[in-house]
Amino acid sequence: MKIGITGADGTIGTVLRNELSEQHELKSFTLEENLELGSTKIDLSRSTEVFGKFSGLDALIHLAADPSPNALWESVQQNNIEATYNVFNECVNAGISKIVFASTNHTQHGDTLLTTTETLDPSKNKILSLSDPTNPDSLYAVSKLFGENLGKYFSEKYGIQFVGLRIGWVVKGNDPTIMRGTLSEDYMRAMYLSHRDCVHAFERALGVDKKFLLAYAISNNTRKVFELADTIDALDYHPVDDAETFF
Numbered sequence: 001m002k003i004g005i006t007g008a009d010g011t012i013g014t015v016l017r018n019e020l021s022e023q024h025e026l027k028s029f030t031l032e033e034n035l036e037l038g039s040t041k042i043d044l045s046r047s048t049e050v051f052g053k054f055s056g057l058d059a060l061i062h063l064a065a066d067p068s069p070n071a072l073w074e075s076v077q078q079n080n081i082e083a084t085y086n087v088f089n090e091c092v093n094a095g096i097s098k099i100v101f102a103s104t105n106h107t108q109h110g111d112t113l114l115t116t117t118e119t120l121d122p123s124k125n126k127i128l129s130l131s132d133p134t135n136p137d138s139l140y141a142v143s144k145l146f147g148e149n150l151g152k153y154f155s156e157k158y159g160i161q162f163v164g165l166r167i168g169w170v171v172k173g174n175d176p177t178i179m180r181g182t183l184s185e186d187y188m189r190a191m192y193l194s195h196r197d198c199v200h201a202f203e204r205a206l207g208v209d210k211k212f213l214l215a216y217a218i219s220n221n222t223r224k225v226f227e228l229a230d231t232i233d234a235l236d237y238h239p240v241d242d243a244e245t246f247f
């Protein structure tokens with residue numbers, strides 16, 4: 001498969017590039033010039049820059065965004081909403097058959113948070129499933145719901161396959177204990193996504209033959225607050241890690 005990856009130099013992009021490059025031909029897109037990656041430099045919020053850039057690709061993994069749940073409207077509007085529209089629109093123009101979109105746990109974290117978007121209240125004993133209503137905790141989360149809905153609309157209108165992964169928490173060093181003793185520890189223990197489970201989730205998203213699918217991408221955490229059964233079933237996703245084994 002010839003796969004484009006936006007935000008290819010970021011945390012998740014680096015994890016995916018390292019593992020997917022053996023079986024697939026990858027094309028990296030980055031905001032800043034990156035000679036090491038040989039990437040195409042592109043500001044995805046500018047439609048004129050995106051035009052024509054995806055031709056020849058079979059699939060597109062859209063990671064580029066402002067990933068902060070504290071992002072302000074100007075950045076969310078530019079890097080998450082306008083950029084996502086430009087990317088999906090160009091996928092249709094280029095005849096790409098599959099989009100995999102990096103959505104987020106924050107689309108439902110409004111039901112589980114303690115005080116801030118990066119804290120979790122375990123005493124709420126909430127277990128959420130994909131069929132539960134969304135409850136975005138931030139403008140960032142609202143922008144990811146925009147992406148999921150745009151994916152749904154484009155899958156219906158143009159027949160492009162779309163998978164939105166509601167990702168938990170991926171960290172550079174793969175070690176969730178960096179949050180030990182902080183206010184975010186409970187949140188990390190629930191939302192942790194290891195690098196190998198992350199790669200597995202994206203591989204399954206690339207391979208699955210479904211018009212539209214939303215799925216959770218978290219490890220098999222003992223303290224998870226997302227019910228994984230639907231995702232295991234629909235995506236054939238079988239995470240092997242558990243944040244608890246690190247703590």
Ligand SMILES: NC(=O)c1ccc[n+]([C@@H]2O[C@H](COP(=O)([O-])OP(=O)(O)OC[C@H]3O[C@@H](n4cnc5c(N)ncnc54)[C@H](O)[C@@H]3O)[C@@H](O)[C@H]2O)c1
Binds near residue numbers: 007042043064
């Ligand atoms: N890391 C996580 O735990 C996590 C959890 C849930 C969702 N996500 C989502 O996964 C994606 C990747 O996350 P990450 O942790 O690798 O983030 P990251 O910040 O490391 O990487 C994002 C990349 O997007 C690029 N980018 C931003 N705006 C752009 C624009 N206008 N044009 C082109 N490129 C642009 C940045 O340069 C950066 O390299 C994001 O969409 C994020 O919201 C991440």
